[in-house]
Amino acid sequence: MEKKMEHLPGSVIFLVIGIIMFQVNSNMNALEIIGIVSLCYFGFKIALQASKCIYNYCVKGQMRRNALVKEKGRWAVITGATDGIGKAYAYALAKVGLDIVLVSRDINKLNDCARDIEAKHSVRTRVVAVDFTRDPEIYQEISNAVNDLEIGVLVNNVGISYSYPEMFLDLPEREKFIAAIIKANVISVTKMCEICMPGMVERRSGVVINISSASAILPSPMLTVYAATKSYVEKFSDELRSEYESYGLIIQTVLPGYVATKMSKIRKSTWMAPTAEKYVASALGKLGVADHTTGYFPHALFVKTVNSINNLCPPLGHYLVMRSMKNIRSRALARLRNRVTEE
16 A cells, blocks of 8 residues: 555646646647656656666665674675675775675685785784585584674675586586585575574674675576576575564675676676676665665666566567577687687
8 A cells, every 4th residue: 555655646746737738738639648748757757766776876875884884793704705796895894894704715815815904904804715615514614713703794705607608408517517506606605694693693783795696687598507596595585584684684685797707707897897896885885775786787777678678578588698698608619619729
């Protein structure tokens, strides 16, 4: 009922406009009046949605971000913390004064990153070197490393993807790859929440940021297993939020599109594929504003556009996505062949 009432004032306004127009120009027929009023109404709706989007992406989030993360707890735990989006989150959270636990595979990169964060932001760090594609025993090691900390923020970022788009049955070393991607993308998120959330629930305060992917909400053939694992992250986050928001926890799902990182293999940033630092600065601005976000305005536009095409004409949407994936695959395989030839 409340949602319907929200639209009533706008509808009444445009009904009044129509009546006034009819009184002013009685030569206009009913269809002309309906057409003009409809154009005004939809123009108003578009302008309203655009203003809300600009406010949420550019103003509101920036006002709340620092206060939110600093009040939730002393430490932030970030997985996949030595490259790309995870590394950018580590530096951004250290910048606002949180101590940082860096969890990743390469001990040398972990130590380098930790030293740099301490030097730049005067916070404490702790490193945990584990391979998330290994068996679940690693989670006892992580638990032992963080069980004495007041964890206010958990960023579940670690994940692996395809080397290039490929048909499901043609995946190289398919059985091994499927096991690894499920461990890194699904089990990691689940187990890290199991480790870090009890203290948050006890204090009734905490933030969990789960990095999914735009592929979870877009047609993603030839990235089938990756997209499915990221859909798990989205669904898991949504239901956790329902269970624990009354305990004071903020659980946010972030669904990035293309970002210029090592995993995406995009070397040069663009407006549509920003640097990890630019992306995270934008995504953190949505914390406390949006539970479910692409994190970056151009990515939101891209998702809306692709899904609109797919909804209006599914065969066209399917054709465009498949053609794009096949082109990416062809270019990737050509690079691999050239590399082999050079060697």
